[in-house]
Amino acid sequence: MSHEVEIGGFKVGAGQRPFLIAGPCVIESEQLVMDTAGAIAGIATSLGLPYVFKSSFDKANRTSINSFRGPGLEKGLAVLKKVKNQFGLPVLTDVHTEEQATEAGKVVDVLQIPAFLCRQTDLLIAAAKTGKVVNVKKGQFLSPHEMGNAVKKIEECGSRNIILTERGSSFGYNNLIVDMRSFPIMRSFGYPVVFDATHSVQLPGGGGTKSGGQREFVEPLACAAAGAGVDGFFMEVHPNPDEALSDGPNMVPLHQLKSLLERVLRICDAANPKK
Template identity: 50%
Template sequence: MKNIEVAGKTFGEKELFLICGPCVIEEEKIMMDAAERIKKIAERLHLPLIFKSSFMKDNRSSVEYYQGPGLEKGLRLLEKIKTTFDMPVLSDVHYLSQVKPAAEVLDVIQIPAYLCMQTSLVTEAAKTGKPVNIKHGQFIAPENMIKPVQKVEHYGNKNIILTERGYTFGYNDLIVDPRSFYELNRIGYPVVFDITHCIRRYGIPSADPAGGTRQYLGPIARAGVAAGIDGIFVEAHPKACDALCDAASQLDIDQLEEFLKPLIEIHYTEKKYRK
């Protein structure tokens, strides 16, 4: 498994690392509060942290749902968070035109799961030289994630993260198959488990309490760490029930620290026996 460099720091199998933040960028006060609190938690737990929030959510199920502040305003706020709290930031891109301006601010460029096989988008991100987080599309087998990885490697970029978020099973359900972590690890880059997206109930508005199954967050996260992941991706909000996106699946920040503690213990045990 290769370690990667993000903003001059090493991320990989030695320590469990955390990708965390509100699902989508909201008003500045909420975002600054979230960033400050998440950083303090990560420092107390000695977790390397990448702050995540989307400047744009382009896969909302209705045009009436909040999509974020957009590229320019969103990047300005992410840059302020990055500078104020001295931590790397991550956001996702959906169009070729977003990649270059995003690379001027972001420390990690994320390719959404739905777009992981879009060659032009993946290669444009690769050409920036920035680390690229490729989310596993819920429509392809995990071993086939070698294909977008090779597209990034083709341009000499070896700073790659692979993120699992579940596989389509039946209608409106994503199921996490532990075999996926094995297959993704074989590709040779840090593997992250996105736990908050895999508990979404698609087809149900994310503000509806039935739109997420938070009761499964702990068991699924613990199982994923035991299966050999390197990082946890969890969307967290100062008041999750009022979040403008994925309110039913985000974690309240005041629950985050206790949620992460057993994952750190399990990771410590797992890495002793990792082959």
């Protein structure tokens, strides 16, 4: 069983009700971030759902060199700080280098290690040393058992503020699958496990110079994960995904989020009646 990890003013794992990590893939503008954060916060509050806002200041692993990456570290952290101050929300962002981890750790509550970088020892150590919660996404190329090595690297730095996230495994070219066995396997390491419902329906590189996605499968996969038992859900959400500058094909439209979460939570409550 996983133990509790504190994020902002609430605890996750160890029998707590599932929590939500959600927001636009990348910081496209301050206005978009503030509008989306406020709207999702309202939905989460109405459902009694602990909520962490997510958006990235830099998407360093875009398919094409011409793809939009974000406003950069300084401007991006300023926007995330405004979300914290205005809405009182804990915030999460990706980091790709040790220097980014150190600087972002001064502002955000959760540092996220992208799936492609989950084996980068120096990055894991730098994130752990900030004292903030570290959310490690399982690489598409790893078995869930191998995530125990990432956990051990962080623990060796004296940190127990760890979350593990499943985001699908490579299955042939430009396709991902989700192995539901990964949730109990990764939970066995003693930390909360999150399901990334939107990146799991991504078609990596499927658009040639960009990734494709099948957002119509977000709900069935999220429902399956709810039944399998997870501690939280990660969903990238946008008011108009078809116009998003990153990950549009796999993001949840904002107007569909509440009904999706209502169904997922009903399954969580049925599968785990003590939560």
